[in-house]
Amino acid sequence: MLTHDPDGRQLDSELLLHLVENVICSTLSDVSDAQSDANINVGSIDMIGSDEPLGCTIYKISHEILYRCFEQGNLHTKTMVLLEMVSHFRWDAKVVLVLAAFTTRYGIFWLIQQLHFDNVLALSLAILKRFPRDIMFDPKFKALISLINCLVKVTKLVEMMASLPVSHDHKAMATMNSNIYMATYWIIRSILECTSQITDPQSVRHEQVSLNAKIVAAWTLYSLGNKLNSLCHDLEEQIDTSLQAKLLTIFKEKHTDNQEVLHTLFSCKVELPFKDHSSQKKVDIFELKNKIVILLISKPELLPLDKLLFLVQQTYDHPKHKQIEENYAILWVPIPSANEWSLDEKRIFEVFSSSLPWFSVRQPWTLNSAVVNFIKQEWKLKEEPLMVVLDVNGMVTNSNAMDMVWIWGAKAFPFSISREKELWEKEKWSLELMTNGISPLLTNGVEEGRNLCIFGSENIDWIREFTAKMKKIKDAGIRLQLVYVGCRNSSNQTMQNILNIINQEQLSISLTSEKIHFFWFRLENIKSSIIHQENTDKIAKEVAEFLDFGENKEGWAVLGRGSSTDVIKLSVETVAELGFLGATEETLKTSFPSEPCNHTDLVPYEEGLIERSVNCGVCKRPMKKFVVYKCDVAAE
Template sequence: MSFPEDEHVDSIPSLTTNEDFLIREVLLTHNPDDRQLDSEMLLQLVESTFCSATENVIVLQSGTCFHEFLNRVLAAQVDAISTGNIDVVGSEEPISLTISKISNEMLSRCFEGENLHRKTIVLLEMLSHYRWDAKVVLALASLACSFGLFQLILQLQSVNALAVSLAMIKGLPRASSMLNPEFKALNLLVNTMVKLTKVILSFEGMSMQHELVDDKAMDVTKSNIYMATYWILRSILLCSSQIADLRNLRLEKVCSDKTVVAAWGLHSVGNKLRGLCIDLGKHVAKCQQQIETRFYGKLQQMFKETHGDNQEVLRTLFPLQTEFPFKNSSSTDKCGILELKNKVVILLISKPELIPVDELFFLVQQTSDHPQQNKLEGSYEILWVPIPYSREWNPADKMNLEFYSNRLPWFSIRRPWSLNSAVVNYIKQEWNFNEDPIMVVLNENGIVTNLNAMDMVWIWGLKAFPFSTSREKELWEQENCMLDLIINRISPSLTEWVEEGKNICIYGSANIDWIREFNASIKKIKSAGIQLEVVYVGCKNPDENVRTIIDTIDQEKICTSLTFHKVQFFWLRLERIKRLISAHQDHTTGSDKTAELLDFDMNGSWAMMGQGSSTDVLKLDAEKLEEWLELLPLWCKNVATMGLVGAIKSVFEPSSGGGKCNHNELLPYEEGLVDKTVICASCKSPMEKFVLYKCEE
């Protein structure tokens, strides 16, 4: 039999001749195919089984009643992982059947006369098609089945009739307390095997970056992986044999020195594994250090290159061992990187707790509940990448991940704690992720087109697709309707009024008495025959007082009002608009006009008025509003010719000079323009209209 082509079999200087020969023998059993197992998730299930088996002994021995014990066990298993949730690629049989076959094989080997080494090699041959991490985890899972069942029956036989019957059939000893030395040794050995397995998993989880490790360091580490795999499987067979020996053990034998000898044997093997764990841990740490140092540079270079699609970029950013690193909450399906091919990918990077629920609700609304949703479906995906403040994931972080990933209509990383630390550092340093969430946009070719599209999404929603910085500039250039930008579908009625070209006044105040007086004056304006729709939008940082004001407005039918949640959304968007404008130096005409419009204190009482899609919008504070209302007789007669905003400006901004105004303005033709009245920006009077024909020759 030839050696696998991808494995190095040259002698490693640090190994003895026997160890070198053993490694060669182990490698002869290794013939991997395309099978892939989610070893990390299966190990979690195995570890949970072992922990339950050992902890429950302590619970029962402490005198806890059976019903209380059972409730605790059931409560602990509510969120348990099932083998049906564990990814297995390339295998025709379910993982539970594979584990059962291995368990039966180990049990049958316990009663054969072969030496332990030969049994281990046979087990390795049975697992030949799996990767190294999968071999040990599958074998551990098989041990967990027999060990867990043995412990469960043994622990419950004093309090449960079914357990008593099963114990009698299996020939288990009644005096389980006499076996405590052997149980303790078994538990210690199992814990050591799990620790060593985790080290193997950490190395195999970096398989996509193994090319960044020096050949010598890689050869030494792999040799230790082979040794560790062999000794874990050998230890598992030893444990299985010890469990089998405990069956049909008579009381006098239980009390004999046999259990002490068996416990000593388990301790000896445990010491061997602990030594391997320390050595392998050092070598894996060295490989990790080399990967961290070189992988960061690889990321920097990758984002400077041009790619045919986004697959290489995504595989490099998320080089997770599982074939399905993502989850689609809308279908609860596990997804691979291929699902994102030829799509714009928005990486929503945040802390596990994301953002406040009300803000999150509005963000979902902007990305999902949007008129362009159907048109853009399949063109982009949002991928949530949670990163905690520290590298450690605590239980609260994992609960947040589980909660949001099951409810948000986006993709999410199934195991963000497995992200390479170089990737996390790159995100923090190159993409400036600190604590506030960001949206990094990758186009269809994996090129970063926007380091943070969060504000764009808040302001324009899916209208901002493909969310690039160039698209942002286009949007500002196209922004010729200030009211529409500020309102942005926040209320169907407001949107309809803008489209119909109506006069609209949005106002805010935290003073209910001022609101009553203001609306009483508005009624006088309407009685003068002037059409004006008035909407209350609360005030900055809306609190319970604003909620009470909204209720009062509705009860007294004072005017139209946004709901409290929409008031929150209105002000969140307004802050995003202001922040986005201030963050960019290359302002456009649209952004400059918006900045000027929003550059005043909105904590007091204020109002903003405009007509339909006109760019002419007026803002007034409480003092100016009072003056405007008092001057109603002066400006109301000009509304028909100058429009509402023009008429108000004619009072507040009269012509500065007594001479003739020669200001002119060239406007491109648009339908209906001839019928509109255009107000002079200089003298505030209606402008004469002329049609200009220009020869292009």
């Protein structure tokens, strides 16, 4: 702490660390998130407030490290000298600069090691520098690789902690600062030891003749690695605590854009945290700036295939998508039920993230545990997927827009709670609401205002009889489209058998089994969405009744026209009535009046009358049944 004397110099330590990882990743296959193929604008990595270029500073530090390796004295004193050299920088800049200086020599060391078997120049350099010929099985170099891995990890954590917001909790801030100071010291001390192991020819020559020297060197490196791992655990705990506190407040604050919110959620451990669905390239958070972002949060397996296809249909393939695609983006955030990702879950994620037409978190297993816990607790992630909507300022406008997307698709843009309320205020119970977006076959018929009859049954004899009666109505000159939509909760095998017979005998038009699933699934989402709305009791009642109605495996039918609210339900019992044809013809010929009707018919009792369906002679709608008792006792 005594060596810390910042003078306002600023360094893009995040970008420099990113470049350092690119060098190290070629030698460490287990360094997380190595970006070897990322495009980095090295020219943009510079220091503000410094009299010399960044390259010159790195060279001086590298030279100082090398000089100290050949100098007599203890490691602590050498570490303090280096800390004094970088005293004018922030703590995150100190560790990144020293690590970058070490990497310039470490990279050359490994480059020569990789090439000296096939390249004469590399072989000559290896001989001049007295590098060992084969280090792959040397315990010292295994320990070195392990330590470098720890160095990268702890450096990233220090850089991350430096970007955390200042806390008003003085005790927490004191603990955090203490952890940063300790980590900085041990990072620089470890770098000095690593440099000594790869550049000091005297130590290399001594190890070539002494097995004990190799063991001591390996033990020293492993000890430093254990120390860094312990610090790593403390830093991660501190970051989790700070991040959790920030997450609880960030969605209550006002922001000018969504960048801070997205950075807090997704950019704590990984740079370029997203994958672009179209190019499969790694992209930065900036790509989503000024867009409404829908966080599609789910398990790695996301959804069953049929529902997944329907979701793509309602978003990417929706007719409205092209009009709004520049204004919003869907970001898939997979989170497993367990705390750790299995290999199968990672494989499933890779397949889906490369196939689905959305952005996805590129390495979701690196999400901070505080973020995962926040999503599970605050946004109540359970078994079913969520669609959390963030506006262009990063504020949550809908904690779950799944129902909206299932019902209206891209038409629901901007997917906010207020938009959902607005859509329901315009809706009415009609065939249009029931069938919208399921299939062009249904949608076109509804939009053109055609008479439409949708029906379902698992009884093929009933279907034959019903379609024959409907054909008579059509033959009478009434334009009517007949579409089979199955029954709710039918088995796939039963449904497919019925569809095969209908198509073979050309009994009617039918939806595919996939579209039939969509039809019933969408109705269930209408029921789920509407219970949270006001002044929609009629629609809620109708959809609940219709879902129950659709359970009738013997047979049912619904008739209507376009967006008209005049919808007639016919069950197997009423369809079997002899008077069905006449009643249906009248229904289709006449538009129902919207005003109430109080017409009454008194009919003398006869056998079977109670079970019979009767339509009103005035408004043509089905009449309610009442029993009237009349006293016939004559007066004396």
